[in-house]
Amino acid sequence: MHQPLFARRAVGACLLALAALVPAAHAADYPDKPVRIIVPYAPGGGADTAARAIGQRLTEVFGQSFIVENKAGAATQTGTLAVTRAAPDGYTLLLGTANLATNAVLFDKLPYDAQRDLTPISLITKAPVYVVVHADSKVLDLKGLIAQTRSTKDGLSYGTAGNGSIPHLAGELFRANTQARLLHVPYKGSSEAVAALVGKQIDLSFDNLPPTNSMIKAGKLRPLAVAAARRSALLPDVPTTGELGVPMEASSWWGLLAPAGTPRAIVAKLNKAMVDALATPQMREHLARLGIEPESCSPAEFTALIQAETDKWGRVAKAAGIKAD
Numbered sequence: 001m002h003q004p005l006f007a008r009r010a011v012g013a014c015l016l017a018l019a020a021l022v023p024a025a026h027a028a029d030y031p032d033k034p035v036r037i038i039v040p041y042a043p044g045g046g047a048d049t050a051a052r053a054i055g056q057r058l059t060e061v062f063g064q065s066f067i068v069e070n071k072a073g074a075a076t077q078t079g080t081l082a083v084t085r086a087a088p089d090g091y092t093l094l095l096g097t098a099n100l101a102t103n104a105v106l107f108d109k110l111p112y113d114a115q116r117d118l119t120p121i122s123l124i125t126k127a128p129v130y131v132v133v134h135a136d137s138k139v140l141d142l143k144g145l146i147a148q149t150r151s152t153k154d155g156l157s158y159g160t161a162g163n164g165s166i167p168h169l170a171g172e173l174f175r176a177n178t179q180a181r182l183l184h185v186p187y188k189g190s191s192e193a194v195a196a197l198v199g200k201q202i203d204l205s206f207d208n209l210p211p212t213n214s215m216i217k218a219g220k221l222r223p224l225a226v227a228a229a230r231r232s233a234l235l236p237d238v239p240t241t242g243e244l245g246v247p248m249e250a251s252s253w254w255g256l257l258a259p260a261g262t263p264r265a266i267v268a269k270l271n272k273a274m275v276d277a278l279a280t281p282q283m284r285e286h287l288a289r290l291g292i293e294p295e296s297c298s299p300a301e302f303t304a305l306i307q308a309e310t311d312k313w314g315r316v317a318k319a320a321g322i323k324a325d
Helices: 006-027 047-064 077-084 099-106 144-153 166-178 190-198 209-217 263-279 281-289 299-318
Strands: 035-039 065-068 090-099 118-128 130-134 156-162 182-186 204-207 221-226 249-258
Touching: 006 263, 035 047, 035 077, 035 099, 035 156, 035 263, 047 209, 047 249, 047 281, 065 130, 077 090, 077 099, 077 118, 077 249, 090 099, 090 118, 090 209, 099 299, 118 209, 118 263, 118 299, 130 209, 144 156, 144 221, 144 263, 156 166, 156 190, 166 182, 166 204, 166 249, 166 299, 182 263, 190 204, 190 221, 204 209, 209 221, 249 263, 249 299, 263 281, 263 299
Parallel strands: 035 065, 035 090, 156 182, 156 204
Antiparallel strands: 090 249, 118 249, 130 204, 130 221
8 A cells, every 4th residue: 555645755754864863973973993094294204293193182082093094105195095085984084284285286187186085174283484594604684695695606505395395385485575596405305404404515494393493492503584474482583584574474284184075073073172182281282392383273264275275386386387296
């Protein structure tokens, strides 16, 4: 016997309601097993350090292990691709960096679309770029630096963590804004660039604080300025480039993302945990010792940041003719 039409509709409505409750139920139980945080870099760098710090805190909050797994290679593409192909259930996350924006403009083709295939959760930090010289350098400020580049026959050499990195793009933005005569020397990571500057093999460097912090504290390197809208609480005596007549902002950033399609309730749960964690004095003090100033945000704000950074550095890369190696 056929069911009346109203009865069939009632059954259908109940099924839809039950289906809608399934993600919510999963979110309520999340996480009920270990979670992987994929870091698309080798162990030991700033991104890896940030991932382990936030992973430890999330482990404490949720009572489940947040395990860092390093998948380096192809300018972060290897690790990023692994996350975009993972199940969108919140159990595989990405420690994403500014490469999500810069790779989109440096490579003609990528195996993923960062803005389509990933769901931003929250920033961990925005690490501004510093202009750094050797402690023995006769250059005392940006005005003197720019003058020195113009009075030196071949200009001055500046080192960075590599071609197309945020410090490299920052150096090119600085050069364009000041007409300074600068020669880029790319290294395979910040550690090599820092060693080269300490060894006086290059004249200056554009870099973030975490890789240079120990050498600055040791009195071997001296920061001239920070490319940010405001001074950093970690080095409050260092003026911004804007204060010194060169208004520009350049930051590397690290944050947590999930595969596209991850339930909103799980994203919201992770976002709240991260925002709360990064606001604790213990976490702020721990990261400060590493040269990292915590900065969280909403998923929507993180999404907008990635779009804005992609547009900004796309213009800089195009003007400077920068492409991936």
